[in-house]
Amino acid sequence: MNQVRIAINGQALDVPAGISVAAAIARLQWPFRRSPRGQARAAFCGMGVCFECRVRIDGIAQQRACMVPVREGMQVMTDE
């Protein structure tokens, strides 16, 4: 299987090509973001509707991780 290397919060991670950013983050079991009251949030619907999985991807904030496939060299920032 083809692998791509991405970085999540600076940590390099080799993942199968074609998976979503949400699937990649889930491998690390880190929170995707925080609710206004500080609770950890993660991907929920997995199909772009619930907006729970928003992260920064290559400098652009509030991307739905479940809707974006991983790309070689991608920089992802979670839980900002």
Place this chain on the structure above:
Amino acid sequence: MGHWLGVKSYDLIIVGAGIIGTACADYASREGLRVAIIEPGPIGGGATAAAMGHLVAMDDDPAELALANYSLALWEDFTGIEQIEYSRCGTLWVASNEAEYAHIPAKIARLAAVGVQAERIDSDQLYRLEPALQRGLTGGMRVPREAVVYPPGMARHLLNRACARGAALYPQRATAITSHGVQLEDRTGLAGSVLVATGCALPQLLPQLPMRSRKGHLVITDRYPGVIHHQLLELGYADSAHGDADSSVAFNVQPRPTGQILIGSSREYGSDTSEVSMSMVRRMLERSFRYLPALRQLNALRIWTGFRPVSVDGLPYLGRVPERPNVWVAAGHEGLGITTSLGSARLVIDQWLGRTTAINARPYDPARVATWA
């Protein structure tokens, strides 16, 4: 039809669990009525979910003001309930020129006449309160006791209270009003008085009451706490709200308790799809940037649309449906239904109970439709 064996009987069968239907269910159950509520979709999932949730007294029409003012007092019982997210940010109406500024004392007098406290502020005070506003504005009017809420949370809360008092929720569609009550999709018959609170969908059950749908767009940003502090509107907003143009936009932005900023507003007849119109969004945002240029730098998270239910004259239909014994209506609140939900419920249920209403119910009497024919 015909087999009414095992029919369930209620005092009042409410069709629709938006904020109007749930407010009616809450008050009716509190007064001891046996209530059924029929809703095939999510609770507060129509116009209630699409709405901004601004609790506001509009002073342009006396009947609208009376109903809003009556309702705003009733809202005071809901300030401490978490899921309603009540936030008393106040309303700040912004004057962009001397003519708008000159109208403020008359507005304050109309509000004061019903007991709503408002104050005129000059431009210095305006920028102290809201430093992000565009320079060169003339001043404004502050209504400090007004608030914002989360409308679907309110609908859910009202329904839960009603159900805790024994109200029954039927999660399906009402297909017809019968001579006895209501028929449901699965052919269950419910017997009792019927109260239709289905907003834009009113013509499906009561085609004799005209109802138009007026589309709106809203944009919500990421969290930016402290950019604005009040619900901000241009004083020209009422021209957009009460005008009959095919489409209009007005500056109307709101600080959510999360720090997010809700940006409105647009009004549009003739569009019946829920699709976002980017040209309408652009118009709306350009209007808001004129008053609040800081918005340009912010990230938006999503855009959605909703439909306001508009009656013949912009006032809701509240009361008995003409020539339909035992059929009642509470619908057509246009853009003010969150504010006026609680008073509307009292007006209808108090009439059903044969009580004197707290405010004059006549302006909202559905019978007035005959005079518009």
